[in-house]
Amino acid sequence: MMLSKYLSGILLVEMSLGNSAAIRGTTLIMSQTVSPSIALPQTQQVLDVELRQVSKYFGGEAAIQNIDLKIREGEFFSILGPSGCGKTTTLRLIAGFEQPSAGMVLIQGRDMSRIPAHRRSVNTVFQSYALFNHMTVKDNISFGLRVKRMGRSQREQRVADALQLVKMESFANRYPQQLSGGQKQRVALARALVNRPAVMLLDEPLGALDLKLRKQMQVELTNLHQQLGITFVMVTHDQEEALSLSNRIAVMKDGDIEQIGTPSEIYDYPQTPFVADFIGETNLLQGEVEFADSQILRLLTPEGTTVLVNRSEANLPDLKTAVVSVRPENIRLSQEAPLNEGNCYSGYVKHIMYLGTHLHCVVQLQTGERLTVMQPNRSEQSLTPETPVYVSWLPSDCLALAA
Amino acid sequence: MTASPTSKRWHFSPLELSQQFKRLLGALTLLAPSGLWLILFLVLPTLLILDISLVPGLRPGESGDGYGLGNYSRVFNPFDAAFDSVYLQVIGRSLYYATGTTLACLLMGFPVAYWLALMAPRRWRNFLVVAFILPLWTSSLLRAYAWISILRPSGLLNSFIGWLSSGLPGVQLPEQAWLYSSAAVLIGLTYNFLPYMVLILYASLEKLDISLLEAAADLGATPRQTFWQVTVPQTLPGIAAGCLLVFITSMGDFVVPTLLGGASSMTISRLIYNQFLGITRNWGLGSALSMVMILAVSMMIALLLKYGDRDSVKEA
Numbered sequence: 001m002m003l004s005k006y007l008s009g010i011l012l013v014e015m016s017l018g019n020s021a022a023i024r025g026t027t028l029i030m031s032q033t034v035s036p037s038i039a040l041p042q043t044q045q046v047l048d049v050e051l052r053q054v055s056k057y058f059g060g061e062a063a064i065q066n067i068d069l070k071i072r073e074g075e076f077f078s079i080l081g082p083s084g085c086g087k088t089t090t091l092r093l094i095a096g097f098e099q100p101s102a103g104m105v106l107i108q109g110r111d112m113s114r115i116p117a118h119r120r121s122v123n124t125v126f127q128s129y130a131l132f133n134h135m136t137v138k139d140n141i142s143f144g145l146r147v148k149r150m151g152r153s154q155r156e157q158r159v160a161d162a163l164q165l166v167k168m169e170s171f172a173n174r175y176p177q178q179l180s181g182g183q184k185q186r187v188a189l190a191r192a193l194v195n196r197p198a199v200m201l202l203d204e205p206l207g208a209l210d211l212k213l214r215k216q217m218q219v220e221l222t223n224l225h226q227q228l229g230i231t232f233v234m235v236t237h238d239q240e241e242a243l244s245l246s247n248r249i250a251v252m253k254d255g256d257i258e259q260i261g262t263p264s265e266i267y268d269y270p271q272t273p274f275v276a277d278f279i280g281e282t283n284l285l286q287g288e289v290e291f292a293d294s295q296i297l298r299l300l301t302p303e304g305t306t307v308l309v310n311r312s313e314a315n316l317p318d319l320k321t322a323v324v325s326v327r328p329e330n331i332r333l334s335q336e337a338p339l340n341e342g343n344c345y346s347g348y349v350k351h352i353m354y355l356g357t358h359l360h361c362v363v364q365l366q367t368g369e370r371l372t373v374m375q376p377n378r379s380e381q382s383l384t385p386e387t388p389v390y391v392s393w394l395p396s397d398c399l400a401l402a403a
Numbered sequence: 404m405t406a407s408p409t410s411k412r413w414h415f416s417p418l419e420l421s422q423q424f425k426r427l428l429g430a431l432t433l434l435a436p437s438g439l440w441l442i443l444f445l446v447l448p449t450l451l452i453l454d455i456s457l458v459p460g461l462r463p464g465e466s467g468d469g470y471g472l473g474n475y476s477r478v479f480n481p482f483d484a485a486f487d488s489v490y491l492q493v494i495g496r497s498l499y500y501a502t503g504t505t506l507a508c509l510l511m512g513f514p515v516a517y518w519l520a521l522m523a524p525r526r527w528r529n530f531l532v533v534a535f536i537l538p539l540w541t542s543s544l545l546r547a548y549a550w551i552s553i554l555r556p557s558g559l560l561n562s563f564i565g566w567l568s569s570g571l572p573g574v575q576l577p578e579q580a581w582l583y584s585s586a587a588v589l590i591g592l593t594y595n596f597l598p599y600m601v602l603i604l605y606a607s608l609e610k611l612d613i614s615l616l617e618a619a620a621d622l623g624a625t626p627r628q629t630f631w632q633v634t635v636p637q638t639l640p641g642i643a644a645g646c647l648l649v650f651i652t653s654m655g656d657f658v659v660p661t662l663l664g665g666a667s668s669m670t671i672s673r674l675i676y677n678q679f680l681g682i683t684r685n686w687g688l689g690s691a692l693s694m695v696m697i698l699a700v701s702m703m704i705a706l707l708l709k710y711g712d713r714d715s716v717k718e719a
Binding site: 095 | 629639
């Protein structure tokens with residue numbers, strides 16, 4: 001969270017100049033350009049996949065509604081959201097397994113309305129892998145080339161390359177039933193990659209793997225993406241996976257896109273309480289706006305806690321109610337009363353979870369709210385349940401969001 | 404095993420022995436009812452038929468002329484004085500009817516089962532399946548009689564053909580004697596066994612993983628390529644099971660060939676019936692023909708089981 005600190009530092013400096021509108025503009029530009037995970041220059045605006053006002057209804061129920069999405073050439077794009085948010089439907093619309101009820105899907109600038117799945121230059125890695133169990137690994141991988149009637153010698157070369165790419169050369173003549181989960185995953189990847197698609201679609205590709213294998217495959221996915229330069233579109237519900245792999249992320253909720261941005265934009269500057277809560281952990285405090293000027297907002301929660309928050313990030317349509325999001329790692333925990341940090345409250349430790357490098361504490365405030373605090377594990381501290389503590393954070397370490 | 408002088412297999416502690424005994428007892432208890440049933444009503448009668456088939460010219464109330472292969476020789480040995488090629492013709496015709504029925508059921512049943520399992524609206528699916536097997540709720544005898552009224556010279560089919568001819572002047576469509584022909588037998592058998600084929604294929608297609616079809620399309624396969632390279636191989640065990648069932652049951656069917664077939668469409672089941680209950684009354688020959696049929700069907704089952712298992716053999 002160096003970035004967040006860095007940005008808010010600049011913002012504080014700029015805020016002293018006044019003019020909140022100018023600052024808001026500045027922030028927007030900065031958050032797009034400073035982010036470290038942007039590997040692509042902004043000038044590159046070739047779109048591989050574009051969704052224009054796309055909706056999909058299943059028997060009157062909207063799975064997704066009026067979605068706009070622009071996925072750039074060569075980027076690793078993740079669609080992130082809880083189950084049932086419409087992320088898989090979005091992917092299936094791009095693949096061509098579903099037709100949009102309204103709107104338009106474009107791949108490399110071409111309208112896909114009348115193009116069936118088998119004529120699209122995209123390939124999918126299915127969540128269940130969907131390997132053909134009546135074919136060997138080699139035949140699975142060469143399937144796409146065989147149905148396109150590619151010559152034998154060229155085909156075999158491509159299959160050998162693909163097998164090598166996913167390190168499965170020695171399994172070429174096995175059947176899928178004889179492979180482990182991770183090996184099936186590699187075969188599914190190779191089967192899609194061998195066709196050299198313009199866009200790779202990955203539907204929860206690592207969902208069925210255990211933690212260690214998942215970490216390993218995450219690294220391999222990143223390597224493959226960099227090696228091949230193909231656009232990857234991945235659907236996942238695992239926010240950590242999305243943050244660590246993607247160039248950009250679209251966060252979805254109830255068939256809508258809540259926010260699109262780089263991992264750091266999404267994490268440091270969530271635009272809605274949902275995004276703040278879904279990506280990482282956060283404390284949300286809802287309250288009425290008691291006082292507002294160009295720099296600062298003061299909120300009063302129903303429990304009677306007053307919270308100060310910098311206004312710079314706030315995108316508030318009205319100034320009546322707002323939600324403050326404060327990350328657990330931005331809250332300081334101390335046993336002595338801290339120097340004035342803006343927001344400072346007393347309470348006691350309710351639960352404590354030992355995580356090795358960190359302590360995960362739930363602090364019960366005297367006013368009634370509970371806050372989650374992530375505290376670096378220092379040996380001099382002796383925190384036990386019922387220990388009276390103070391929690392504090394700067395107004396610049398939290399965000400005000402529309403309720 | 405070579406290290407220990409006494410083989411380990413035979414060293415059971417009393418506790419282990421009692422456990423082994425209990426396991427054996429459990430298995431016997433589970434298998435006994437069906438085992439007894441099979442021995443009493445399948446194995447023993449088959450042995451009885453085998454015994455009778457070895458007595459040439461055995462008629463009811465007679466003791467026969469001792470043991471011999473005379474009955475089989477009459478059917479298969481062209482150098483036997485009693486040989487008559489009509490038996491081989493009948494066996495051949497039965498195989499032809501069974502094969503034709505199986506093919507017709509497969510060709511007509513697959514599209515129906517495919518539509519039911521993959522394309523029909525989900526909430527109508529069960530209703531449609533039931534609707535399709537509804538004919539099975541009526542007696543096969545009744546259904547055969549229904550076909551008689553359709554196929555007889557003044558029946559529905561000929562009336563329809565006549566109506567078509569009168570509507571199309573200049574075109575003379577032939578009105579045929581449909582009944583008592585091979586065509587009538589094939590129609591009746593196909594009608595009878597199509598629901599079984601559809602049910603089995605439906606069960607197989609319903610289990611088909613849709614994502615496999617999507618994966619094939621995703622990899623660029625046209626619907627036709629997907630069908631032949633994914634759908635058919637994936638449902639091959641179901642296809643084999645359906646064909647096996649229809650082949651065997653249509654080969655053994657007695658009602659349809661008897662009621663819809665004429666003198667020229669004698670089948671092995673009718674022939675056997677004649678040997679036991681008809682005018683000919685040659686139990687020895689009837690038993691021999693029964694044994695031939697049992698053997699043929701068993702061989703079909705063995706072949707198809709082996710063929711159906713080929714994939715799993717390859718896997719192992």
